[in-house]
Every structure is written in C-alpha cells, then in structure tokens.
Amino acid sequence: MTAVADILPLSETQSPDDQATLVAIVADAHAAGTALYPIGGGTSLDYGLPALRPGIGISLAKLNRVVDYPARDMTITVEAGITMDQLAATLASELQMLPIDVPHSGLATLGGVVATAFSGPRRYRYGTMRDYVIGISAVDGRGTLFKAGGRVVKNVAGYDFCKLLTGSLGTLGVIAQVTLRIKPLPQSSAFLFCDLRNLSSCEPLLAALVISRTTPSAIELLVGPHWRENAVLGLSTAGSVGRLVVGLEGTASEVEWLLGQLTQEWRALGVTASRAITEREATELWGDLREFPSAPDAPLVIKASVLPSRTVEFVRLVLQLDPQASIQAHAGNGIVIARFSQFDSADVSRGLIGRLQPAARLAGGNVVVLSNTLAGLTRQAVWGNATAATHWMGKVKGQFDPKGLLNPGRFVYDNS
Secondary structure, eight states: OOOHHHHSOEEEEEOOSSHHHHHHHHHHHHHHTOEEEEESSSSSTTSSSOOOSOEEEEEOTTOOOEEEOOGGGTEEEEETTOBHHHHHHHHHTTTEEOOOOOSSTTTOBHHHHHHHTOOOTTHHHHOOGGGTEEEEEEEOTTSOEEEEEOSSTTOOTTHHHHHHHTTSTTSSOEEEEEEEEOEEOOSEEEEEEEEESSGGGHHHHHHHHHSOSSOOSEEEEEESHHHHTOTTTOSOOTTOOEEEEEEEEESHHHHHHHHHHHHHHHHHTTOOOOEEEEHHHHHHHHHHHHHTTOOTTSSEEEEEEOOGGGHHHHHHHHHHHOTTOEEEEETTTTEEEEEESOOOHHHIIIIIIIIIHHHHHHTTOEEEEEEEOOSOOOHHHHHOSOOHHHHHHHHHHHHHOTTOOBSTTTSSOSOO
C-alpha cells in the first residue's frame, strides 16, 4: 500500500485527540484558506482524482474511542478513527457485528469507510453503509461542529443528512463520531459453489436465487486468473469460465439446511456438481472476497453499478476488452468489480470512456475508478459524465465548504 506522503501533497499532518482540537484545526485552515485532507487508515487514498493542491493532513487515528455501547439496543457510538477490526472485536464481545466488508480492515477506519461508502459481498443480504449510519458528528469546512440523527434506531431526525455524508469522500465535513445500528453475529457460515460452462449458464441460476427458499448473504460471480488460483476454490474445471459462489449464514442447523436446500434447487436446474465450503475454509474465503478490490499493482480497477439483470452482460464486455481480467461481481446487486491485467493510457478514451461507461449507463448505472496506475486521468474518466445531480451536489458542497478546502479536486464536483 502506497504511503500517504506519496499520494497527498502535505506540508504537515495534525492528529487531534478530541473534537475541540479538530474544530480548531479546521477553523484555522478556513481562516488561512489552507486545503485539508482527512486521513483515516490511508487505505483508499487512491480512490478518486489525485490531490494536487498543497495542504494539511488531518489524521483521525487518535479519535478512536468507543463512546457508548448499549448492546441491548443494537446500537454503538464510536469515534471515526476506530479501525474496522477494533470495531469488529468490540461488537463480537456481545455476539454482534457491522456487516460491512472492507479491504485492509486492520487499517481501514470507520470514518474512512463512511466517507467512501464502501461495501462488500454481504451487501446482498445486509445492505450498505448508508443503512447503518443513524447518527453522525462532523466538522464542516468553516470549522463548525454539526450533528445529525441520534443514538436510537427510531430517531429519524437528520436521517437523510447522515446519508448525505456517507459517500461524500470527506468533502462536506471531517467525520468525528458515528452512531451505528448493528446486527447479531451469525453462529456459522458456509458457501456453495458451482462451475459455469459459460456465462449464459449463470443467468438462470441467478434468476432462481431471487425466488429461492434460501436467504443468501452473498451471491458472487467470480471470473478470471485471480479466482482460478484461489487457494480455497482451487482450479476451475477445464472448460469452465468461472464460478458462482453463494454465501450462507445463520445458526449451524440453519446453514446445514440452507446448503441442502440450495443443492436441491441447483440440481433441479441441471447443476450436477456443486461443492460446499465450511468452517475454516469459509472464513478464509470471506477474507479473500473482502480483499479483492484492493489491487495496487493492477493498471486499472473499476466498479460498475448496473441493474442486477444486466450483470452478466457487463462481465462479458469486460472480458471482451481484457480476456485476462479478474472479476468479482456481487451479482445479486449488480455490482461488478474488475481488475484489468493490462490497460494503458491509450485505452482510457477507447475502452473506459468509449465502451465501459456508456454500457453501464445503458444498463441503468455507472462506472467509477477504484484505483489505477495510469497518469493524468480526467474527472470524466474517474467519475463518468457530469449530470444534473452532479450540479446539485456541487451546490451542496458550497454550503458546507464555501472555500473548497476539504479534499479539493478529488471528488466529482466541478468546484472543488
């Protein structure tokens, strides 16, 4: 993972240990017109456009305390600098969890995950980060502390405001504290997978999962060299294009029933050979699925969001552009993450802007760049075409950060 100093043009980095100090840092920067770059675990600094304007880093590492944990209420309030592993360990002590899977969870902070709105394979059953943030405290670009939502699930005051900050890439405010609703920790988990002769054979299986008696936690379409070499899944059967992998969670007896039920349903659809992955191997595979989007050496990693019914179609397009691409599709949600094996600057106009982005729009979605090793990517290449929504997002940005000091130039806005 690239060092922060190699990505952000920082003159210094400050590390506030309380909200009052954070407010003072931002207020001083506002008065001086100095750019500010909020820093969590530094795991997503290559997401978005590169930062060009010199400024000050604000590390949230010392804001990592558990503020309130009424476990029986299924909520927790923590400071934004807590790592995802630290949060998971705290919740596990009460047999609870935040079902959001992110790479580098030992480094990634909750504030960073909220800012990027990252979510992983479990989103099919559990949803995304926006579904779990019920309260938030942040400091806007003027140095004003503001709050939204509350500490109880039924408190909907400011609910849309919590959603607004989630996914804003730290451009509306520096997140200081978050209140989350949480879920019970499953007792057991397993996977059932089958090889796919071709991508067309996947479509009836995906359609059947919509009406299945089972309740998958994840539905993953895995294609390419990365998955053929996976230690848990092993080598695909000769002639197969990839694998359909379904994650199942619950009590031990529930998981056993789910495996048996899905095996029967697949057999009725012509799947003659499927395999279950359980216990230690299942835990390892969850980790592999979680880490896949993080590929610092790949020339281009994209995330496409399309209608679930168009997922396979988009995967085909990726393989047309690069037959050796590795792909993880959260197929139940229409999310396709593709790691290209080769992609150079000449391919950006022809492949990314010319084919992938238009195809995603026709399929009801969009494409964004998660990471790349290419130089000089434009705003359009990274975020896609500007829309009416982009215009209004810029106006919202102007209200929270009138001088454009928070993460300037990195997000979709034209006025950052």
